[in-house]
Amino acid sequence: xxxxxxxxxxxxxxxxxxxxxxxxxxxxxxxxxxxxxxxxxxxxxxxxxxxxxxxxxxxxxxxxxxxxxxxxxxxxxxxxxxxxxxxxxxxxxxxxxxxxxxxxxxxxxxxxxxxxxxxxxxxxxxxxxxxxxxxxxxxxxxxx
Amino acid sequence: xxxxxxxxxxxxxxxxxxxxxxxxxxxxxxxxxxxxxxxxxxxxxxxxxxxxxxxxxxxxxxxxxxxxxxxxxxxxxxxxxxxxxxxxxxxxxxxxxxxxxxxxxxxxxxxxxxxxxxxxxxxxxxxxxxxxxxxxxxxxxxxxxxxxxxxxxxxxxxxxxxxxxxxxxxxxxxxxxxxxxxxxxxxxxxxxxxxxxxxxxxxxxxxxxxxxxxxxxxxxxxxxxxxxxxxxxxxxxxxxxxxx
Amino acid sequence: xxxxxxxxxxxxxxxxxxxxxxxxxxxxxxxxxxxxxxxxxxxxxxxxxxxxxxxxxxxxxxxxxxxxxxxxxxxxxxxxxxxxxxxxxxxxxxxxxxxxxxxxxx
Numbered sequence: 001x002x003x004x005x006x007x008x009x010x011x012x013x014x015x016x017x018x019x020x021x022x023x024x025x026x027x028x029x030x031x032x033x034x035x036x037x038x039x040x041x042x043x044x045x046x047x048x049x050x051x052x053x054x055x056x057x058x059x060x061x062x063x064x065x066x067x068x069x070x071x072x073x074x075x076x077x078x079x080x081x082x083x084x085x086x087x088x089x090x091x092x093x094x095x096x097x098x099x100x101x102x103x104x105x106x107x108x109x110x111x112x113x114x115x116x117x118x119x120x121x122x123x124x125x126x127x128x129x130x131x132x133x134x135x136x137x138x139x140x141x142x143x144x
Numbered sequence: 145x146x147x148x149x150x151x152x153x154x155x156x157x158x159x160x161x162x163x164x165x166x167x168x169x170x171x172x173x174x175x176x177x178x179x180x181x182x183x184x185x186x187x188x189x190x191x192x193x194x195x196x197x198x199x200x201x202x203x204x205x206x207x208x209x210x211x212x213x214x215x216x217x218x219x220x221x222x223x224x225x226x227x228x229x230x231x232x233x234x235x236x237x238x239x240x241x242x243x244x245x246x247x248x249x250x251x252x253x254x255x256x257x258x259x260x261x262x263x264x265x266x267x268x269x270x271x272x273x274x275x276x277x278x279x280x281x282x283x284x285x286x287x288x289x290x291x292x293x294x295x296x297x298x299x300x301x302x303x304x305x306x307x308x309x310x311x312x313x314x315x316x317x318x319x320x321x322x323x324x325x326x327x328x329x330x331x332x333x334x335x336x337x338x339x340x341x342x343x344x345x346x347x348x349x350x351x352x353x354x355x356x357x358x359x360x361x362x363x364x365x366x367x368x369x370x371x372x373x374x375x376x377x378x379x380x381x382x383x384x385x386x387x388x
Numbered sequence: 389x390x391x392x393x394x395x396x397x398x399x400x401x402x403x404x405x406x407x408x409x410x411x412x413x414x415x416x417x418x419x420x421x422x423x424x425x426x427x428x429x430x431x432x433x434x435x436x437x438x439x440x441x442x443x444x445x446x447x448x449x450x451x452x453x454x455x456x457x458x459x460x461x462x463x464x465x466x467x468x469x470x471x472x473x474x475x476x477x478x479x480x481x482x483x484x485x486x487x488x489x490x491x492x493x494x
Contacts, residue, residue, distance in 0.1 A: 058170040058319070059334035059388040062456040083454055087420050091454040097445025101405025101464025105449070108456040110418070138318025179409075181395035184458040187413040190391055337415070337457035 025112065026089035031082045034089065035120055038080060039128045044120070051081075051119040051131035060111040060137040067094075068104035069121045069129070076103040077122045085115025111137050163312075164379050165322040165387055173334070177386035185263060185332040185384025188256060188339045192264030195257060201248030207261070210245065218262075218269040219381050222370045224282040230363065231285045231370045235262050235341060253360045259330045259339045266330065266383030273380055274327055276373030289371030292364060298355030304368075319388065325376035326369065328385020335388065342369060390414050394489045396473060402493050405464040408439070408446075410475060418453035434459060436478040441491070442471040467493050 035044065052066040069076050073096055081091040094105045103121075111117070114136045121129045166174060180186055196207045221234040232240070238261050239250045251258040278286035293304045307316070308324035315321065329342040336344075343365050347357035358364040391413040400406040412434060419431025433453055439446040446465050465473065470493045476486045 054170070054172050056170070058173055061337050062176075062334045064172050064176070064460075086454050088418075088453050090452045092452065093450040094447055095449075096447045097440070099441040099444040099446045099465055099467070101407075101466040104464055105447070106460075106462040108460045110454045110456050181393070181409040182411070182460055182462070184411055184413075184460065186393055187391050187411055187458060190393060 025087055026084050028084045028116070031084040031089045031118065034082060035080075035118065035130075038120060038122065042122075042126050042128045044128045044130055046130060048129040049079075049119050049121045049131040051117065051133050053117055053133045053135055055133065055135050057111060057135055057137040060113070062108045063111050064106070065109050065117075066104065066106040067119045067121075067131075068102065069123075071103060071121070071123055073100055073103050074098075075124045077124050079103070079105065080120045080122075081109070082118045082120070083109065083111055083115060084118070085111065085113045087112060091117075111135070113137055162325065162376065162379050163323050164325060164327055164382065166328070166382060166385065168313075168320040168322045169386070169388055173386055173388055177328075177382065177384075183332065183384060183386055185330070185339060185386060188260040188263045188330065188332075189267055189384060190260075191256060192260030192262070195261050196264055201242065201246035203245060203247040205246050207241070207246075214265055214268045216269050216272050218266040218383065219272045219274050220276060222276065222366055222373055224277075224280070224285070226281070229281070231282060231366045233343075233366055233369050234265060235343075236361065236366070238262060238265070254341055254344055256339070259341060262341070263330045263339065263384045266381060269381040270383055271380050273378050274373060274376045276370065276377055278370065278374045282370065285367045285370050286374060288364075289367035289369070292368050293371055293375075298350065298353035300353040300355075302353045304349065324372070325379055326372045327376050327379045328382035328387065330383065331385040331387050333387050339384070342372070389485060392475075392485075392487045394473070394475065394487060396489050396491055399492050399494050400467055402468055403466055405466050406491075407462060408465055408473065408489075409462045410460065412459045412477065414457070414459060414479070416451075416453065416455055416457045416459060420453065432480050434477045434479050437461065438476045439463070439465075440474045440476075441465055441467055442469075446473070465491075467491050469493050 048070045050068050053063060057063050067079050067081060069079065076096055079094045082089045083091050091109050092107065096103055116132050116134050118130055118132045166177065177183055199206045218234055221237070222231040225232040235258055238258065242248045243250055296303045304324065307321050312321050312323040326342045330339050332339050343360060346365060346368060350357040393411040395409040397406050414434050415432065416434065417429055417432040421429045423429055431453060433451065433455070435451055437451060438448040447463055449461070451459065471491055473489045473491055474486060476484060478484050
């Protein structure tokens with residue numbers, strides 16, 4: 001499980017770990033294409049979706065996230081989340097049934113690097129809404 | 145160097161300045177620890193609770209058959225074991241019980257089963273202050289642990305004390321350097337994406353400074369844990385803690 | 389079988405939303421990592437989750453490798469009468485696991 005890391009000892013006596021070679025990452029263009037496919041002919045508008053994520057992330061291995069939609073439950077067809085800086089950008093898709101108490105989901109996600117995360121909600125009337133969070137993933141100092 | 149030593153001494157003297165790693169964690173990480181229903185460490189506690197009640201080994205006995213209450217026990221570990229003539233950690237005590245009293249084989253170090261049992265026992269002391277004794281025969285082992293803590297080692301030639309006494313509260317890359325108190329083990333570490341022991345944490349630190357890590361269950365690790373336990377005296381047990 | 393922790397309130401009010409929390413012990417191996425020998429570690433995740441209450445669906449989720457290890461899910465449910473929450477999830481090997489929790493409506 002141990003990955004090889006390169007460590008540099010700076011003059012101040014601090015250890016600065018350098019990240020390993022970056023794995024392949026998705027790009028904003030790829031994510032835009034995925035979202036375009038999801039949205040189809042509808043216009044993607046801000047508002048009505050709330051994506052809660054910390055803007056400063058202590059460890060990208062597990063980042064608490066909540067997505068909620070300001071709409072009646074029956075009107076929400078799906079929620080999708082995309083992380084454009086991850087190797088595989090699609091994070092989650094949720095659909096709600098009649099017994100859901102609110103169009104809301106909370107989970108924990110992986111973020112490979114600092115990036116923009118986008119949540120898209122598709123409503124039954126065909127309208128599509130989104131929220132985006134730009135966040136900074138700080139590198140843990142002492143890594144396994 | 146002198147200011148670092150002075151700062152280290154100040155830290156050790158002023159118990160009120162002891163900071164749990166909890167205080168240095170982000171609000172999100174703290175929230176994960178605060179709610180048992182969202183603290184992943186409880187997945188291991190659950191396993192430990194099951195194992196605690198399970199009859200096993202040649203003796204066909206469960207932990208619960210002998211131990212009615214273990215409240216406060218984890219807060220006192222490591223303790224000096226008179227028969228072995230040296231300090232013993234909580235995980236080692238659990239292993240000892242398994243082998244000698246249950247007649248079962250020892251669990252693998254850092255296995256989910258051992259972490260689970262240790263976490264379950266640790267949870268019974270949650271919220272209680274750590275009270276590790278270094279009196280009497282434990283004293284020389286405490287001294288040995290303290291010496292290890294203060295010995296420069298590895299290719300980086302760094303001691304534990306240089307970072308966790310001298311530079312605690314400052315930053316190493318993006319993270320706050322904690323004082324390094326062992327008050328939440330076994331703990332769920334986001335970096336590990338799982339539960340791990342204090343031994344694992346110490347070995348990682350040693351790899352970090354490019355030193356040869358002490359072997360699992362080595363006397364050095366028990367001595368170091370005894371020193372760390374004493375150094376954390378008064379801090380509340382947080383097992384199962386969540387750390388970045 | 390993986391270990392699961394489900395948290396639901398002991399009692400809930402009729403028709404009023406309540407929160408459910410779920411933890412699953414699973415590595416959610418992303419398929420993006422290599423082991424110490426440089427070999428790719430195969431993907432092994434829980435890819436699908438469905439929650440129902442009695443026979444009605446609460447929600448269903450497709451999970452991708454970006455879901456953190458030891459997945460945590462939390463969502464709201466409404467109940468009109470006492471019953472059983474059923475949570476079913478499927479991993480990459482096709483193994484299906486079902487866990488339940490009972491809910492008392494007052």
